[in-house]
Amino acid sequence: MATQFYDRLSNDLTQLLESGINSDVSIEVNEEEVPLVNIYKVHSIILQFRSPYFKKKCDEITFNENHVKVLKLPNISVKVFNVIIKYIYSGKISLEKLENSIIFDLLIASNELELDELVEHLQSHFVNNNASWLYLHAKLFWGPEIVNEEEVPLVNIYKVHSIILQFRSPYFKKKCDEITFNENHVKVLKLPNISVKVFNVIIKYIYSGKISLEKLENSIIFDLLIASNELELDELVEHLQSHFVNNNASCRNTSKIQNQFWEHVYSWLRLNFAQVYRTSYQVKNFIIIQDFCNDVITKYPNTIFESENFHSLPEDALVSILKQDDLQLEESKIWEYVIEWGKAKNPMLPNNLDKWTSDNFLSLKKELKGCLPYIRFFSFSNEDVVEKIYPYQQLLEHQLFSDITIKFIAPNKPISSTVLPPRNILNTTLPTRITPIPNEYALMGSRDGFDIKTIYNICDKVSKIIIILKVNGTGEILGGYNPLERHTIENFPRSLEFCFGSALRLIGNLKTEKRCCKKIADYCKPWEIESRFSVEEYEVFKISPKK
Structure with a gap:
């Protein structure tokens, strides 16, 4: 095993630098703020071995009458070059006592001198320890200009630094490699699909590693997620997905003001659920949101099926829904929605089914090719088979339709088609009382x-x-309890309300009028019902002391 003496080697080379013995290169560096020049007497053999930049310069420059090559570095300060030349000779560097501005200048100079190892180290140091300083001082330095265009005819320009962008984002790494410098030695990147509000958050995150979502609207957070994925900020994408899911998945035990905020959150996600779900399938990295949406749809299918954007749902998203064994919806109703989705994809189909030709059925069959294998046809009631499957029998393979007919006529007769298990639909019917309570x-x-x-x-x-x-x-179950006596009020029956505090209000005809409402904050899951609803069944009881 070889014995290593790196410390002794480093110290010896440092002494060589300080002594200037047998030096053959003179480097002139301008003193800051004064018209003086600092001269460093160094050794070409060390410079050329450590830096491709110095290798090229030493090859280009000829010796003067004193057999010395003179190099001038007008863009590098004495403070910065002191650190660099010590690094070149000793292989050591200490940044602890250096100001951020000096470290940044050191990074720029190291890149100019092609000291790749030092450049990588300084980038890591800055990103991990001082990136917020870079953001605050961005306008002081040259770098790529990122142009952000909104619908207004104004352009926001961010003057930032390619070394930071490339280190933090694979997207910016590729773009900076592709784009050439303009006449001002600046690379211009345009991001037309990202708003200023969103990019303000992203660029602060890139530089500081910090992000605050508390005061952002859900629409901005969702746009932020889309933009972060486009810019390949994987860490931020995962965080935003988790935030989006966790803050929209359940209610909070919060103050009145916070309750109003969460009701707004739920309202936005309900209104935009189809868009969120569709996007989760269009973007490969949105697995967390995709799983969350699938869970919501499984429990509350009307969230997507009754959405005005349901028809724009991608086929793979619809297929994913149909695969769910726990989808809480009757199979015949699912079939109706699938047919509706397929018709929307073929707007030229006649509205009157009696006027359909074989080509019309074939066209719809092709559209539903990916969906049909996941319909549980053998879970239909006999009545639904007649009313909902028979009219569309041309969509099914001959053997499948034949087996459905056999099951309808002779349920115990064996068939050759694959029978998918019925969905696990929870029984939400109010329980029948075995012993009626008088x-x-x-x-x-x-x-x-x-x-x-x-x-x-x-x-x-x-x-x-x-x-x-x-x-x-x-099928959701709600309830209320009132311990006090209720008295008819003077303006009854003009005021047709029956209230349980502010949590639950029953109005008008409970079955035919969709006027009943409940306060979202007082019920745990925001997906249970719309803010206004009608009632399928109800029961009222008086609690009596046990005898």
Whole structure:
């Protein structure tokens, strides 16, 4: 094993530098702020071996009458060159006592002198320790100009540094390699798809490694996610996905002001859910958001199926939904949505199905080719087979339709088609009571009617009332409890409301009018229902002491 004496070697070469013995190169460096020149007597053999820049210069310059080659470095200060020449001779550098401005000048000079090892070290040092300083002083230095254009005819120009951009972003690394310098020795990059608001956040993150999302609207955060992915900022992309998912997945036990904020968050995501979901499939890195959206759709399918943007959903996104075993929607309803999606992709198809030709069915079949294998046809009721499958039988392979017919007529007869298992739909039906409880105050919508007057007439001046209701269309279960007596108010029946504090309000005809509402902050999951809803079924009970 070889014995290493690097420290002794470094010290000896440092002494050689300080002594100037047998030097054959004179480097002239301008003193800062004074018209003096500092001269360094150094050795060409050391310079050429350590720096490609000095190798070229030493080859170009001839000896003077004193057999010395004179090099001038007008763009490098004495403070900076003191550090560089010691590094060249000793292989050591200490940055602890240097100001950030000197370290930055040192980085620029090292790059000019082609000291690649030192350049890489200084970049790492800056990014890890002093990047925020770079951002604050960006306008003091030359670098690539990043031009950001919004819809307004103004252009925001960011004067930044190629060495930082390339070190932090593979996208900028490629762009800086592709683009040439202009007459001002500046590389100009244009980012027409990124807004100023978004890029302000990104450039601060690139320089400082910090980001604050608290005061940003969800729309800006989503645009920030798209832009970060475009610029290949993988760490930021993962963080933004996690933030987006975690802050939209569940309710918070917060103050009134914070509740209003979270209601706004949920509202934005509901309104833009289809866009978010579609984007998660168009961008390969958005796996976290994709999984989150799939989980939401599985539990609350109307979030996507009833969206006005449902028809623009990519095929692979729709197929992903159809693969979900826990999708909480009847198979016949899923089939209707799939047919609707396919028709939207073929707007030339006749509206009247009776006028369809074989070519029309073939066109729709081709559009639904990726979706059909994931429809659970054998989970349809007999009535739905007749009403919803038979009219579109030409979309199915002959053997599959034949087997569906056989199952419809003779359920126990074996078939050759693959039978997908039925979906695991949770039973949200209100449980049937085995032993009816005799109670003069018990009410049931399907038995007693859904008009709010009915509840008023029975429950007036009655305390300790519980109501349980099933939301129409989603199957969600809501409830309320009032321990106090309720008295008919003077303007009744003009005021047709039955309230449980500010959390739950029942208005008008619960079944036919979509006027009931609930306060999102008082219920845990924002995806359960829309802000206004109608009721499929309800029951009202009076709590009585146990005898």
